Amino acid sequence: MRHDARQLAIKLYKDMKYGEGLYTDHLDDTANVLLRFGFCSDELGAAAWLHDSIEHQLLTMEQINYKFGPIVSQLVWCVTDGNVGDRETRKACSYRNMRVSPKSIVLKLAGRIA
Numbered sequence: 001m002r003h004d005a006r007q008l009a010i011k012l013y014k015d016m017k018y019g020e021g022l023y024t025d026h027l028d029d030t031a032n033v034l035l036r037f038g039f040c041s042d043e044l045g046a047a048a049w050l051h052d053s054i055e056h057q058l059l060t061m062e063q064i065n066y067k068f069g070p071i072v073s074q075l076v077w078c079v080t081d082g083n084v085g086d087r088e089t090r091k092a093c094s095y096r097n098m099r100v101s102p103k104s105i106v107l108k109l110a111g112r113i114a
Contacts, residue, residue, distance in 0.1 A: 001068060002031070002045035008067075009049040012058045027051070029114035030107075039106055043068075047075035047107055054080045078104030079111065 009027050016023035031048035034040070046068050053059040054076055065073035078101050082093030098104045 001042040001072070002049070005046035005049040005068060005072070006031075009053070012053060016056075023052075026111075026114055030111045033110040033113045034106070037106075037110075039103075039110070043071040043075065044103060044107060046072045047079075048110060050076050051079050051107055051111055055083075074101055075104050075107055079108045 006027075010024055013023040013027065018026040027049050030051065031045055034044050034048055050059065050064060050068070050072065053064070054061060061073050061077050064076055078097040079094050080097070081090040083090065094108070098108060
């Protein structure tokens with residue numbers, strides 16, 4: 001599952017930058033932070049590679065659910081910022097959603113550390 005999510009993310013983000021590097025570097029770093037801290041589940045690994053894909057409008061929750069299942073789609077949904085309002089309002093959306101799944105908090109922190 002993790003490998004399939006990685007391959008999909010590489011395809012989706014092939015031209016996107018993150019600072020000076022590729023966006024896939026950020027996704028890889030996020031997955032590696034999870035591993036470094038002992039969070040090795042396939043679901044978290046897949047979600048690390050896809051965690052920004054709804055926010056960037058590359059995938060829908062339904063597409064993630066179909067390909068990777070409900071746990072991964074829920075993790076990604078929980079860390080997805082809202083798409084209306086100022087930055088604070090958009091972030092508040094994901095902070096509310098993370099209450100649904102404590103593992104999503106670990107995912108969000110890994111993304112921040114990365």
